[in-house]
Amino acid sequence: MATVLITGASGGIGLELAKIFANDGYDLVLTARSENKLLELQKELSVQYDACSYVFPCDLAEKDAALAVYEFTRSKGIVIDVLVNNAGFGDCAYLAESDWQKQYDMVRLNIIALMQLTRVYLPEMKERRSGKILNIASVASFAAGPGMSVYYASKAFVRSFSEAVAEEVREYGVTVTALCPGPVKTGFEKAANLEGSKMFTLLHAADAHKVALCGYRALMKGRTLKYYGLSAKAMSLAVRVFPRALARKVAKKVNEKK
């Protein structure tokens, strides 16, 4: 029986991914801060899919939290076949006026935890010559994002890092996939203070289940980079064709509130 570790499984895209993996017969390790939501999900996965899951609540923005997750799986003798680095959040604010702690935690979660989890599980995957990693990036990874500078830069890291590591481990039969969706209907909008922003009022926000399924399929095919939907693909092409200054201006508008 294969096991998947999913970060940010308590809601949004992570929760939908958990259901998809459970439906496909995977055992699961579920992590996020909200213990009650994880326990509810554990029960639902057991009843609906007869799935076996472990719950490990933790704040991945804390120093070395990723090592605690690794220690939990190691102590239980759980082999992680698939790692899904999904937990992440944004913040709509100009840097000069932003909450420093929130920016710092964002970097710790979106970048450090994702990098550290990848670092600790990758050697075992290489040794077994099998393993899959799905990192949730964003279309935000393709341009600079005035109004959300730290978030866009964190997702640029996720995409670049994923593409690079994918090449490093390809010959060992291990795959790394970066999923790049545009806006998705989840708790992200509220957590990022994006309510009323053009990003969520003018652009069509995708369904979390459809995005999760797209990521799951790309992961299973071993794709390195996957956009969700035509608009994401179009945006990624546009930033290559049009001047970067224009992309920055468009991103600034999109991040503004009406």
Ligand SMILES: NC(=O)c1ccc[n+]([C@@H]2O[C@H](COP(=O)([O-])OP(=O)(O)OC[C@H]3O[C@@H](n4cnc5c(N)ncnc54)[C@H](OP(=O)(O)O)[C@@H]3O)[C@@H](O)[C@H]2O)c1
């Ligand atoms: N929604 C979008 O428009 C969109 C677009 C592109 C990319 N993405 C990316 O998709 C991923 C999933 O986000 P989502 O849209 O599903 O948002 P969401 O509904 O807010 O889910 C975020 C998940 O991350 C967990 N999380 C947040 N802070 C955490 C922390 N400090 N430690 C551990 N877990 C933490 C949350 O659980 P707890 O609160 O219980 O900790 C939750 O399970 C993120 O990486 C996001 O950047 C989202």
